[in-house]
Amino acid sequence: MEHGIDHMLCVSIDLESYPAMLELVEPFASISTSVGVHPNDRDRREPSVEELVELAAHPKNGAIGETGLDYYYVKEDLEWQQQRFRTHIRAARECRKPLIIHTRDAREDTIRILREEHAQEVGGVMHCFTETWEMAQQALELGFYISFSGIVTFKNAEELREVASKVPLDRILIETDSPYLAPVPFRGKPNEPGYVSYVAEKIAELRGLSVEEITKITTDNFYRLFPASR
Structure with a gap:
């Protein structure tokens, strides 16, 4: 692939679009998927543990998610979101696949429910950590692993x-997190997978390592967490 990208994981946000996503990635050995329902939209069809496990059995699938808690917009009547989160964790434990966790303004409840x-039986990644x-x-x-997006390049x-x-x-x-959160110097523009190199550059700078070293470290970590993506 261009830009030194070895593999891409397309993260699911709902069950309605999942079949189309599978069809899109099917021809490409270097692209895999997750399956899950994003916590933000209450109107999305609720998954069952059994349905998630069945969909996750597809050979292209490497994880359960995106799931988690987001209290930025939703301030009350949170039980539905927490129950959706629990459903995903139970499915991940049943099919033995890692979780992709979204959390915003919900630190205590996210950790409490994970516990x-x-x-911890399956682990996963705290996606786009902020x-x-x-x-x-x-x-x-x-x-869990901690994943950083283009936000880490932002001035604030x-x-x-x-x-x-x-x-x-x-x-x-x-x-x-394409097409969102493009790193500096592309902030405010549509993001794309190739821009992950700018995140690598910033992390390398912070850790006093070369970009090549960070690239190898994060690639090895990715395949350790998502072995089904190999």
Whole structure:
């Protein structure tokens, strides 16, 4: 692939679009998928544990998610979102695939539910991480990886850069979250997978390593977490 990209993981946000996503990636050995329903939209069809497990059995599937909690827009009546999160964790445990976790303004409940549902049995990644070092430590204790997006290049992301400088190198990942959150110098424009190299450059700078070293570290970490993507 161009830009030094070895593999791409297309992350699911709902069940309605999942068949089309599978059809899109089917011809490409270097692209895999996850299956899940994003926490933001209450109107999306609710999955069952059994349905998620069945869909995750597809050979292109490497993970369960995107799932988690997002209290940025939803401030009350949160039970439906928490139950959706629990459903995904239970499915991941049943099919033995890692979780892709979205969390925003929901630190305590995210960690609490991960613990209550024994998510450490399968682990996963805290995707597009924007939270505190304290939360990162709690996630690391549960066996999760911490993934950084283009946000780490933003001028106002000093606290996040501090977190990125502390995460153990064997638990760090990089991503784009395309088409959102394009890194500097493309901020405000549509993001694309190739821009992950700018995230690698920033992480390398923070860790005092070369881009080549960070690229190898994060690639090795990716395949360790998502072995089905090989």
